[in-house]
Amino acid sequence: MIYLMIKTNLFALILVVSNTLFISCGSSLKSVQTNEKAGSSISGDISNKVVVPGADQLALYLPQLKGKKVGVMGNQTSIVGPDKKHLVDVLMDNKVDLKFAFAPEHGFRGNVERGEKFGNDIDQKTGLPLFTLYGGNKKQDSIVNSIDVMIFDLQDVGARFYTYITSLHRVMELCAKHNKKLIVLDRPNPNGDQVDGPVRHDDKFKSDVSWHKIAMIHGLTIGELAQMINGEHWLENGRQVDVQVVKVQNWDHKTMYDLPVIPSPSLPNQLSVRLYLSLCLFEGTDISVGRGTDWPFQVLGYTNPVYGSFTFTPGERHGMSKHVEGKGATNYGIDLRALDPEKQKFTLKYVLDFYQKTPDKSTFFARPEFFDKLAGTDQLRKQILAGESEAQIRASWSDDLKNYKQMRKKYLLYTDFE
Numbered sequence: 001m002i003y004l005m006i007k008t009n010l011f012a013l014i015l016v017v018s019n020t021l022f023i024s025c026g027s028s029l030k031s032v033q034t035n036e037k038a039g040s041s042i043s044g045d046i047s048n049k050v051v052v053p054g055a056d057q058l059a060l061y062l063p064q065l066k067g068k069k070v071g072v073m074g075n076q077t078s079i080v081g082p083d084k085k086h087l088v089d090v091l092m093d094n095k096v097d098l099k100f101a102f103a104p105e106h107g108f109r110g111n112v113e114r115g116e117k118f119g120n121d122i123d124q125k126t127g128l129p130l131f132t133l134y135g136g137n138k139k140q141d142s143i144v145n146s147i148d149v150m151i152f153d154l155q156d157v158g159a160r161f162y163t164y165i166t167s168l169h170r171v172m173e174l175c176a177k178h179n180k181k182l183i184v185l186d187r188p189n190p191n192g193d194q195v196d197g198p199v200r201h202d203d204k205f206k207s208d209v210s211w212h213k214i215a216m217i218h219g220l221t222i223g224e225l226a227q228m229i230n231g232e233h234w235l236e237n238g239r240q241v242d243v244q245v246v247k248v249q250n251w252d253h254k255t256m257y258d259l260p261v262i263p264s265p266s267l268p269n270q271l272s273v274r275l276y277l278s279l280c281l282f283e284g285t286d287i288s289v290g291r292g293t294d295w296p297f298q299v300l301g302y303t304n305p306v307y308g309s310f311t312f313t314p315g316e317r318h319g320m321s322k323h324v325e326g327k328g329a330t331n332y333g334i335d336l337r338a339l340d341p342e343k344q345k346f347t348l349k350y351v352l353d354f355y356q357k358t359p360d361k362s363t364f365f366a367r368p369e370f371f372d373k374l375a376g377t378d379q380l381r382k383q384i385l386a387g388e389s390e391a392q393i394r395a396s397w398s399d400d401l402k403n404y405k406q407m408r409k410k411y412l413l414y415t416d417f418e
Contacts, residue, residue, distance in 0.1 A: 051257060054185035054223070054246030055080050055087055055153050058094070061183055061246055065096045068148040073102040073133070073171050077155035077187075077261045084260060087153055087185075088126055099147050100129040104154060104167040133170050144174040149181045152222070155263045157273050158191030160200070160216045161209035161280055161374045164263075165225055169211055172229055176241035184245045186223035186413070188257040190273050193417045195219035195408065196346040199400040200376030207373040215404050216376060217277050217346045220411070223247065227411040245413065252415035256342055265296075265318060272297035274344035275336060281351050284371025284381075285364055288314055288331050292324035300350060301333025302326060306357050310335040348390045355384055 054061075055078065070091070072078070078087040091098050101108060101123065108123060108130050121130040131143055144150065152171055154164045168184075175182040197216025200206070212234065214220075220228065223245035230240045251257065258270045266289075267273050276297050279289050287307075290299040292314030299312055303326055312331050314324045333354075358364045365371050365381055372378040383393045409416070 049250035051188060051251045051255070052249040053187045054248060055187075057246055057249070058090070061151075061185070062094055062096070064181075064183060064244075065091070065149060065151075068097065069146065070096055070098050071100050071102065071144065071147040071150045072098065073104065073150065073152045073154065073167060075104060075108055075154060077259075077263055078153040078185075079261055087151075088123070088128060091151075092126060098128060100131055100143060102131050102133045102143075102167070102171065104133065104164050133167055140170075140174055141178065144180060145178045147180060149183060150175050151183050151185065152226075153185040153187075154222065155187050155259060155261065156189060156222050156225075157263055157267065157276060158189040158194075158217060158219065159277050159280065160197075160212060160214055160218055160376065162263075162276075163208050165218075165222070166208050166211040168222060168226060169229060169234070172226065172241045172243065173235055175243070176235050176239040179242075182226075182241050182243040184223050184226050184243060186221050186245050186248050188248055188251045188255070189219070189221045189253075190257045190259055190270070191217065191277055192219055192221065192253045192414075193256070194277075194345050195401065195405055196277075197401075198375055198377050198380055198397045199404050201400075202377065205373050205376050205378070209370075210373050210376045214408075215401060216374075219253065219408060219417075221248070221413065224408075224411050224413055227413070228408070231411060232407070247413055253412075253417040254415070266291055267297060268294075269298075270341040271337070271339060271344070274341045275339070277346040278344075278348070278350055281371065281374055282354075284367045284374055285354075286325055286366040287354055288312075288324075288326040288333070290314070292317055292327055295337055298337045299333065299335055300354065301331030302354075303329045303331055304359070305332045306359060307331075307354060308333040348393060352384065352390060361385070 058080070072088060072091070074087055079085065080087055080090045088098065088101060122128070123130050131139070133140065150171060152168060154167065156162060156164050172182060174180070194217055195215050199215050200210050200213050212229070218225070226243050226245060229235065230243060233240070235241065259273060262268050263273070267276055279297050279300065282289050282300070287300060287302050290296040290312065293299065293312055294317070299310070301307055301310065301312060310333055313329065314327045314331065316324070355361065355364050368381060371381050375381065379396065380393065383396065
């Protein structure tokens with residue numbers, strides 16, 4: 001795999017503008033003129049080229065905003081260029097009539113803890129009104145109805161339980177309901193080299209951490225998922241939204257991508273982002289994933305020596321103080337910090353190992369309903385309780401994954417990993 005850091009510069013930006021395009025989904029809008037077919041994937045050797053996210057391609061979306069009232073869904077990952085200037089600042093510098101910003105889980109500046117609700121606010125730097133969409137907003141209809149164009153720019157990490165894709169769905173619902181145009185500034189999926197885990201079917205398990213009927217490790221960019229939501233008619237009453245995707249340039253699903261800005265407080269580096277896929281299921285248990293330490297999602301442990309010889313003591317860290325498992329106590333477990341991020345893919349081995357080491361197994365799933373929502377099914381929990389191996393569990397979802405992969409291919413904008 002190729003490990004690429006985003007180090008874009010003005011020269012690279014000029015080079016890519018000529019062959020960059022909008023992908024139009026469920027609309028009659030024309031794409032920006034290009035030599036590539038709309039919806040085609042990047043082909044050829046991209047190993048020596050600079051990855052250019054959608055937000056960096058100003059020439060392709062600024063003209064769409066001229067004379068329009070604009071809203072943004074963004075957070076600290078919504079950056080532009082090598083100096084990592086915030087998208088809101090860039091839009092204001094270019095005299096865009098920006099009316100408000102929506103914020104997802106963790107807030108507009110990425111400093112709100114997981115699961116914590118937060119109210120409407122004013123951005124201290126720009127004076128821009130900020131509204132939450134995490135958990136909904138009673139005024140969301142009137143807010144969206146006040147604009148002409150909505151921009152969506154969030155860095156996802158490729159897991160169904162990462163709630164930024166639920167925010168995407170809510171924005172699409174509002175834009176479709178009020179006939180507003182949506183521009184998605186696409187970004188690479190740092191776990192886009194894999195599709196794995198159970199596919200959610202039953203709405204009994206639908207929640208903010210399992211909104212869509214997709215694989216737990218979905219293998220899509222935000223732009224690709226937007227196309228899927230539209231194409232599969234998942235919006236209320238089968239509506240479709242007028243959405244355009246500004247593609248990432250010089251990236252595909254085989255390309256490793258190190259995020260330039262952390263997507264949330266508990267994912268501080270590339271290793272945590274890669275391990276998150278396998279470790280987030282522990283949030284349905286009392287096992288610590290390292291929150292409240294300097295190594296969240298890079299260590300595992302509990303307050304019982306049976307889990308391992310490595311020790312750590314969770315405390316309080318920025319964005320990790322209210323919901324910290326094992327806080328203030330010595331936790332015993334395993335240290336994953338030396339692992340190679342590129343080699344990490346989704347696995348059940350950590351969950352199965354800790355379950356087997358638990359003396360009283362009836363206590364392992366401390367929050368069984370939440371575990372089932374994370375998994376999108378209660379079958380996984382029941383299989384673990386029954387003592388099934390990872391191979392047996394994987395076999396049970398193989399047909400669903402095969403069908404999901406076939407559907408997924410219809411909406412890919414980039415060359416796949418297989």
